[in-house]
Amino acid sequence: MKPFANALLAWFDEHGRHDLPWQHPRDAYRVWLSETMLQQTQVATVVGYFERFVEALPTLRELAAAPEDQVLALWSGLGYYRRARFLHRAAQLCVERHDGQLPRDFDALVALPGIGRSTGGAILAQAHGLRFPILDGNVKRVLTRYHGIHGHPGESAVEKSLWQRADTHTPTMRVADYTQAIMDLGATVCTRTKPRCGTCPLADSCIALRDGLVTLLPSPKPAKTTPTRETVMLVLRDARGRVLLERRGPQGVWPGLWSLPEAADVDAAWRSARQCARIDDAQALPPFTHVFSHYKLRIEPLLFDGATPTRSIADNAAPTPESRWCDTSELVALGLPAPVRKLLQNLEGHLA
Known part of the structure; x- marks a missing residue:
């Protein structure tokens, strides 16, 4: 040996x-x-x-x-x-x-x-x-x-x-x-x-x-500035407590997972929300930052509570085949990104 x-x-x-x-x-x-x-x-x-x-x-x-x-x-x-x-x-x-x-x-x-x-x-x-x-x-x-x-x-x-x-x-x-x-x-x-x-x-x-090099080895990776990106996440919740989710595409971050709809800014979020449901008001939830390996994502959640799905999506369907209204029991069984799950947990208080 x-x-x-x-x-x-x-x-x-x-x-x-x-x-x-x-x-x-x-x-x-x-x-x-x-x-x-x-x-x-x-x-x-x-x-x-x-x-x-x-x-x-x-x-x-x-x-x-x-x-x-x-x-x-x-x-x-x-x-x-x-x-x-x-x-x-x-x-x-x-x-x-x-x-x-x-x-x-x-x-x-x-x-x-x-x-x-x-x-x-x-x-x-x-x-x-x-x-x-x-x-x-x-x-x-x-x-x-x-x-x-x-x-x-x-x-x-x-x-x-x-x-x-x-x-x-x-x-x-x-x-x-x-x-x-x-x-x-x-x-x-x-x-x-x-x-x-x-x-x-x-x-x-x-x-x-x-040689007294324990704290110096392995040599660190050359430092790079970590950029920060921003997004607005739409939390559309209807009177039954269902939340609108969208499946993300095969490319980019969180591929294939179910997540909240996103928009570049608050105005775009309102426009997107109106395409999915009838809405009256919105509440800005506390923003937070999620850290990835190559960048930071600053998330601004915008809650549209009491949203009324349009007639064509009033039951289980949604605006596209890759979106759906989900209640709490369904959320537990879906693959959700960690920050989205945490956001919904804080919102619902009892999402497992």
């Missing part, structure tokens, strides 16, 4: 995480789902979502057969919704091409939507014990500090160097445990801030610790 892997596995046996829900059983579907959810999301957040997801859709075939709205509703709140759409489509392709199973061939696996080199390696290593390296954010941080590598890990040359080191350190035995171990070390010991170097099994050979 290689010294790096040997030290890491010895630490894992005593201090690693052995009771995560996707470890029991640790099959390919559950590993894939967990790895997809864990992209840019912490374990503490993912556990509850994972358990609800597999309770509703316990197998790959059931995921493939599920309506998109159900998948997005189960994902709602995790963010980065493209992950859920890729997950759904990849499951369908597995049914079409791979007899309802995730392929054990690496090239076939990473050809599926949303499965990159690291996720594919994690699936094969953890579910099948095959020797494939991984390089998620936690692993990048461990290797960057251990080897004293300067430069932002997202840069091509730096990432290539990290992949080479990840491959070198990956053992041929206990690959599943090693894969979990190095992720655990990055998540619980070699953390982004306040790392616990005194408890790290790799401390004796860590270049960053030796």
Whole structure:
């Protein structure tokens, strides 16, 4: 066993995480789902979502057969919704091409939507014990500090160097445990801030610790100014408490999710509202800001309470096939963007 892997596995046996829900059983579907959810999301957040997801859709075939709205509703709140759409489509392709199973061939696996080199390696290593390296954010941080590598890990040359080191350190035995171990070390010991170097099994050979570079590595991404965009969200609510929602298109932010109608400004919001319902007055609700990875969105909600749907949409239909009037019970089952769900929760007080 290689010294790096040997030290890491010895630490894992005593201090690693052995009771995560996707470890029991640790099959390919559950590993894939967990790895997809864990992209840019912490374990503490993912556990509850994972358990609800597999309770509703316990197998790959059931995921493939599920309506998109159900998948997005189960994902709602995790963010980065493209992950859920890729997950759904990849499951369908597995049914079409791979007899309802995730392929054990690496090239076939990473050809599926949303499965990159690291996720594919994690699936094969953890579910099948095959020797494939991984390089998620936690692993990048461990290797960057251990080897004293300067430069932002997202840069091509730096990432290539990290992949080479990840491959070198990956053992041929206990690959599943090693894969979990190095992720655990990055998540619980070699953390982004306040790392616990005194408890790290790799401390004796860590270049960053030796040279006093722990707080400087990994090198930060070059700073960019985060732009702010603005939108007015229309909260059209009728006398029955139903709210008008629109399904967003396949492009842009929140693709495929149900959201509130939007307008560029208050005047445009009034014009749009009058196309959907008879309205008398509007109330400006407190504005708030939602932060995305590349920009901030300042949202100004405008409540049109007591709106009367026009005669043609008085029942369940709405102005277009991609819009609908929904009551509280329906809202719970739909995929809604996190800020929209929060806004409606605050408005209704009891939306689950």
